[in-house]
Amino acid sequence: MSRRFTVILCCLALALSAAPTMAKDFQVGFVYVSPIGDAGWSYAHDQGRLFIDQMDGVSTAFVEAVPEGPDSERVMLNMARKNYDLIFATSFGYMDPMLKVAKKFPKTIFMHCSGFKTAPNMGNYFGRMYQARYLSGMVAGAMTKSNILGYVAAFPIPEVIRGINAFTLGAQAVNPDAQVRVVWTKTWYDPATEKEAAKSLLDVGADVIAQHQDSPGPQEAAQEKGVYSIGYNSDMSAFAPKAHLCAPIWNWGPFYKEVVDAVRSGTFEPKAYWYGMEHGIVDLSPMSSMVPAEVQKKVLEEKEAIKSGKVVVFTGPVKDQDGKVRIPAGKAADDGALLGMDYFVQGVIGTTQ
Amino acid sequence: MNTALIVPLLAAAIQSGTPILYATLGEILTEKSGVLNLGVEGMMITGALAAFVTAQLTGQPALAFLVAGLTGAAVGGIHAVVCLWFLGNQVVSGLALTIFGLGLADYLGTPLIGQTAPGFDKLTLPLLHRIPGLGPVLFQQDVLVYMAILMVPLLWVFLEKSRWGLHLRAVGEHPEAAAAAGIGVLRYRWIGILGGGALVGFGGAYLSLAYTHLWTNGLSAGRGWIAVALVIFAFWRPGRALLGAYLFGGVMAFQLRLQAVGTHLPSSLLLMLPYLLTVAVLVFSSWKNRHTAAPASLGVNMEPND
């Protein structure tokens, strides 16, 4: 017992006295809100991190499953004190802590995902996932026979609501009778609950299940029932090959590279970056062979139209569940309206609570 | 809520309630021997992880199920060591086990998040499943559900009708008298803890092998605690445990279906239902239960004599 103790003491002394001798790499830190293995949100960000990790002279590190609030502030402080050059925080709740840390470390560049605050050394970024959702809605609308689409959703925050609305609009574009039913699970990652939620939607007659969740639980449920499903965050076809039609996916790598290059060359601007499909930051995964060829063609054509800007997803007339016109005919909703979206469009059955 | 939804709801209730049933039966066994083991949550989730890993490595769900039972027993064994040998306070030891078990499963399981493992799928019993109403509810479940239902009479027979069960119960009611009669108190308590732990582990296996085929941190989601409460609701009787477990499974499944049908109730309040129900059930059972059905010596360690 005492020998182990002595060994520990010696190693402690060594560790504390050893000065870190690292080459001056460009250090990038990532803060994730959930474990990276979830095949979902954090997983997609980590794929982006691995992308830039391969760049010359760049080294990356990450901390996963960091709760929002003071813990995240400490993690970011830790990174900043270790002289990281660039820090990405990938959840809304990290916004205020990041702002506090940014004020203390003006030399470090901070990028916050899905928020809206900036500082001279802090920008925010997001992707127009709703564009890919719209396309997935088109696929769902074309493939449904019961005209009931089920949506398993995590939390009623604007990005989720926006996604549901875009999905519905896409479905209605090819199938005006389609309706979308929403069940809230109040969790980002809990396969059991998500699967149960999907089953409850299947029980009311949904024959396509979509999700804004990080686990493939709903996909499993859909496959077991023998109906279709739409994934999220990454291609989930491995989990439900007989059900998975397509998935709106993230592709953070090229964007992260762009930021790293900008910071290194000194051209970085601390503003709001909200790129869409034209930048490749969001995309629709390849559609499964179960989707008929003419549907795939139509969806791909629409994708090109969105990329080129010919089609803007949230263009009026758009009515909410009570019939009130929210986006007037011919007008495209501006970013502010999109970022704060808190109503469901007509055709969605569920509450935003 | 129309009637067409009742049948799927009942089927879902059974699936959702099965892990709770395993755990409740296990805890009944343990408590009948006089030991209070609050580490059910920890045993359940380590069992779930063990099952998941085994299924991944070997591709044999049946083997994985057994391994889960062994794991649950092993983790329960820690409780046995601390309480039976070292006379540790049973309440705190169980809590520590829960904290430790959850931490261990989270820690070892984090790299596995997002992967799948082969598990159990639903069977369809020929002919029986065509019975309207009951058919899909009872006869289209996976084999682990049926095993759980089987465990109920098995446990009852063991406890009430077998000699070992008699000794076990004696040890739980009057350990001093049992010791005087030559019954090994520690031995039966070990049996209670290990056997109970195995059943709880089976419940965990259900979560990662049948309920879903995925792993996540916190897969047990408080079901272990509901099981502890259900033991009291069941008056320590296996038959009532069946009723209680499925009732709870039903409530957990119900609030999601209510949303699917379309409700204006905020989901946070709906999610409270299982926990509110647990409190209500517990209060009612405890109040009604003037002459306690709990084993008289529950939670009290026996001091060693030499």
Add this chain to the structure above:
Amino acid sequence: MIRINAYKRQELRPWSSCLIFLTAVMLSLGVSALMLKLQGKPALEGIALLFKGALGSRWSIEDCLIKAIPIFLCSLGVAIAFRLQIWNIGAEGQFALGAIGATWAALTFPGQPWYVLLPLMAIMAFVGGGLWGLIPALLKLRMRANEIIVTLMLNYIAILFLDYLVYGRWKDPSSFGFPMTLTFSENAIVPKIATTELNWGLAVCLVCGVAMWVFFRFTRMGFELKVAGENLHATRYAGLPYEKLVCFVMIVSGGLAGLAGFLEASATINRLQPSIMVGYGYTAIVVAWLARLNPLTIGIASFLLAALRVGVENLQLELQVPAAFGGIMEGLILLTVLAGTFFNEFGIHLRRRS
């Protein structure tokens, strides 16, 4: 064959608790190092990083102290309850209700000067937490309901209630729909001490700790509590007011956890949001059991467990160790201490049997 025989000690050795605690911590560190090895991480370097991350610099020690504040208050409350053999597992929920109470005050009276608003928030927090503690007490006394289950279920219910408020009526309109309240006004934020990161919550801890020590040392009720906890059966015969004690204990227990919630919401996050819940209530159980009823040892143990949390964060950053590592250590420490306490009262003989 070697036979192990236990015998009851005649005199209790006072230093044995300390020794047992240290041994338990060492053992847990050892097993945790093994866990690291299992995952392919360097074991000894990991343990070193744990220490360095927690105690290696001024700001990390400050972090430990900041984290220790809510743990200390919750533990104080839980320890009082444990002393009466009331198993209060509900510190999490009482913490949440305290935060809710304080937030209500902050949102309803943002304009009041700080010397009015802060005490009001503290009172509402104590009331909220205390009420949440009183419910299981009453259920236990009137309906004989097991408080372990009730407090635990109330935890889940409290968190969901917090969610409901923060997603609904209290949601900040400018937060783009994200579940959080408005940032508290200046008057509602507990200020920091001088130029450090520490906040005046430390003073609250000090006051509560001293108050508790005084209570148990010098008041009659404190004495009754200690005696009642020793022997519950004798309590009723001795005419001690068991029911009153139970209610008192649970209200204070819940109230203290509520105060912790108030401090977290006010000083650390400056608003109410779901991520305020990080499991302090459960850590408090570990501390309360380890440290018994001495506010000083509770303080030390709170600091140590807070240091564990901070150290684990460093481990995450440097070695990508999952956050659950901290939970393993907490559970292990408690288990080993539980087992080790055996040796306080008993020694063992090793006898050879032929």
